[in-house]
Amino acid sequence: MKHKNLRYDGTFDGFLTAVFTVFEQKLTQVDLQKESDLQGGLFSEIEIIITDESKANRVWKGIKSKLSPQGSYQLYYAFLSEQDGVEALLLDYITYAFASDENVDKDYSHPSILKIAQIAKMVGREKHRMEAFVRFKLTKDDVYFANIEPDFNVLPLISKHFKNRYADQKWMIYDIKRQYGLYYDLQTVSLMQMYLPKDFNFTKTDENYFAAEDLDFQTLWQDYFKSTNIASRKNMKLHVRHVPKRYWKYLSEKQPN
């Protein structure tokens, strides 16, 4: 059979639609690729997948009926990792799950299941880190603004957490790398794009945008961070393991003052 290359739009629904196509056409030699990753196999036939919510839902429902809630979540988490080749692993896992009578999501001796579980765990860790490391700054229009640069696409995963917690303040979390954000207007959370001046510096608290008192609270927080440390127990290795250096950039307590 000829090798096929399915191109989807990068969304989870798009991916699930592609999986639907794989089963529908009984494809065995297949690559699933985001449209943005342009590297087609020379000898494969390319098919553009048009995201179809009802097909996506059918596949997702099927997955959920085969796996525990935690197992199906792992697939979604792993998808958001955006890692090279994750689609192939997911497809292998899903195919195996559909072929088995039992729930297989704990069968870690299956290589794809183990790998997906590991990737999902990394994404989960990044989600938790973002829930911890987001630092809001109060803007002049009374919105609490934070920017992040996570390794994986975790915004969809942290939305609920922040909505529950900050129900009575407007807030915005912006992913610099993926150039989109979440905005909560006291009612609902929506996705948004932002058009910032070219020279906008995410590590600074520019007085043109941010409330003056915000710098005071950043200073108090930095002071607190220093005072609460016990110098005679210093252990930088442990410190860096918990707060890896790549996250320091946007943590107010780690800014030089």
Place this chain on the structure above:
Amino acid sequence: MSFERTQEKLKILADAAKYDVSCSSSGSNRKNSNKGLGDASGMGICHSYTEDGRCVSLLKILLTNYCIFDCAYCVTRKSNDIKRAAFKVQEVVDLTINFYRRNYIEGLFLSSGIFKSADYTMERLVAVAKKLRLEENFNGYIHLKSIPGASDELMREAGLYADRLSVNIEIPTESGLKRLAPDKNREDFIKPMVKVKNEIIQYKAEKKVIKSTPKYAPAGQSTQMIIGASGENDFQIMQTSNHFYKQFNLKRVYYSGYVPISYDERLPQIGSAVPMLRENRLYQTDWLMRFYGFDVSEILNQQHQNLDLDIDPKLSWALRNLHEFPVDVNTADKRMLARIPGLGMRSVHKILNARRFRRLNWEHLKKIGLALNRAQYFIVCDSHIFERRDLSSEKIKGLILQNSTSKYQKTLSNQLSLFA
């Protein structure tokens, strides 16, 4: 508020509060149901870590560091010549809210020196919590210190607003307490603890009948003991700990290696090392007791009064009880799996899950991510290869130590040379 004044107070009162090691913000179930600020229903989050590697999850401060008492081990003691400060109730409320809104913290941990009297102090701690809950609609985490000797009435109120309450017993033995904190007696610690315990039980019972019963200290009580300040051994420490867990249904006992802060000759002198490794071993023992099904007397007893520093307490127990091994990972029950050195509860669950699908051999065990360095001497699996040599405890210990580089190796050699 005046920024400079607040800034100075914060420095003084955070510095004085840092010796309380508890920073947990988990275990509550307070949801944001009133569309207010905050939610304390999940696992607590560490928003940062200090350079000593400890979790920063709460704004941990004293309301004041004025104190009428003179406990030798405490920086805040009356006779110590330090800068003193006191927050106003509203200042603490403002700081908490503003830190929380910026996602710096999970909530507030408020303790205090005792000024004027126990009740006078407790009243103010309660006032902060009450304001946060009722005026600010705050659903974040609040941990209040129960001031020894505070009245039942105040303790009852405290629990209505706080998620957790704690009294630090600090010194594990009564004689030690008498020597180092002559103003204090054990009764005063116990009294608020008993009150809170009884209220928790009562509220829980009422909740079963009347759904709208308010929450009362949903994250329970905890306490802290200082390690290495008063010459007690590990057996005494863990017995006290066990007693407090059982008598007062405590959620946590914290062990805090004494950080020398004075030249008082009753105490280790400034400059002597903080017993961090010992502290770590005590935590391990505490976990074995609470989550691994060990009875404290299996680990520490008359014959064995101190924990080994060079190996963890589970391994140490296993080496003293080789007749219980090897354990067959394909058939052993959960209790016994949990007793295998080197395996945590997570590994135990991995084994239980994986063996539903097939009989496990060494390859499988490695694949599911078990660390076998210690475990290999204590298990058999679906394989003909296993440790056949009839090894003595000493021999096994030697083999394990040879193959591991403890993160504490450096501290260890320092501390060992101190004893040598």
